[in-house]
Amino acid sequence: MNEVFPGVLRDEAGLLTKNLVPGTRVYGEKLLDIDGSEYRTWNPYRSKLASAVMSGLASFPFGRDTRVLYLGSATGTTVSHISDLAVDGVVACVEFAPRSMRDFLAVSRARRNVVPILGDAKAPLDYAPFVGTVDVVYQDVAQSEQADILVRNLPFLRKGGHVMLCIKARSIDVTKDPEEVFRRERAVLAPFIDITEVIDIGAYEKDHSFVVGVKR
Ligand SMILES: C[S@@+](CC[C@H](N)C(=O)[O-])C[C@H]1O[C@@H](n2cnc3c(N)ncnc32)[C@H](O)[C@@H]1O
Structure with a gap:
């Protein structure tokens, strides 16, 4: 067992995060x-952040106090692991599908952060009152104009x-x-953005790229 990033363990079973809500599962993990502490397995076939870690991600900007804007939360698989890490931070999550949001509400109710x-990630002014300045913008919306959506949300990022x-x-095409x-x-x-890493996560998700960068 070793700690690959603060709060993220890796053993022969794969990646693990310490469960913020002991006794509860989010996606059958x-x-x-x-x-004496409870950990949840983190499946790289279900979470692109986990697949990026497994594929050699070098920088990992999630700590105890991190404030995150997460675009495209779906039912909360990856969000739940970021929530395990940002124990005293905030993960503000935008999702536009009511069906996904219904399941996600059960996850978010149990997680105080x-x-x-x-809302629609293309219309950031609609949710600006609920999102302050953040340390990380994470986006996984599987739409056309993906980079353009991220740029529209950059005003939230310090x-x-x-x-x-x-x-x-x-x-996209x-x-x-x-x-x-x-x-x-x-x-x-x-x-x-200064792009610092481009990770090919194709071993887990076909034709996907995971881009990391820093706001100038
Ligand atoms: C690939 S799934 C996200 C999976 C999730 N990030 C995870 O790892 O657990 C993409 C999600 O983005 C949502 N989405 C797509 N376009 C969006 C938009 N413009 N605004 C908000 N959510 C959007 C979809 O409804 C879908 O739930």
Whole structure:
């Protein structure tokens, strides 16, 4: 067992985070007792952040006090692990599908640091009153114009804060070579963000790229 990032353990079972809400599961993950604390397995086939860690991610901007804006929370799989890490922080989560939000509300009710927002990530002014300045903007919306959506949300991010963008090539253009789609999306970020890492998470999610950067 070793700690790959603060709060993230790795053993032969894979990645683990310490459960903020002991005794509860979010997506059928395993619960393990380690030295008297409960940990949850973190599945890289269900969470692109876990797949990025497994694929060699070097920077990991989540600590106890981190404030996160999470765009595209779905039912809360990845959010729940960030919530395990940002124990004294906030994870403000935007999701526009009412069906996903219904399940996500059960997850967020149990987690004091999670703020669910039913909204469209393309319209940040609608939820600005519920989101302060954040340290990280994490986006996984599987839509066209993915980098453009992230740029619209950059006013929430402090200077020097991190962006993490999951790009799904096929949601942008099924006819183009994924590498060309990834390049074009990175070019949209380039005027605002110093891109520090580009992780190919294709071993877990076909035609996906995971981009990390820092706001200038
Ligand atoms: C791939 S899923 C997210 C999975 C989730 N990030 C996880 O790892 O647990 C993409 C989600 O983004 C949501 N979404 C897509 N476009 C959106 C938008 N413009 N605003 C808010 N949510 C959006 C979808 O409804 C869907 O739930």
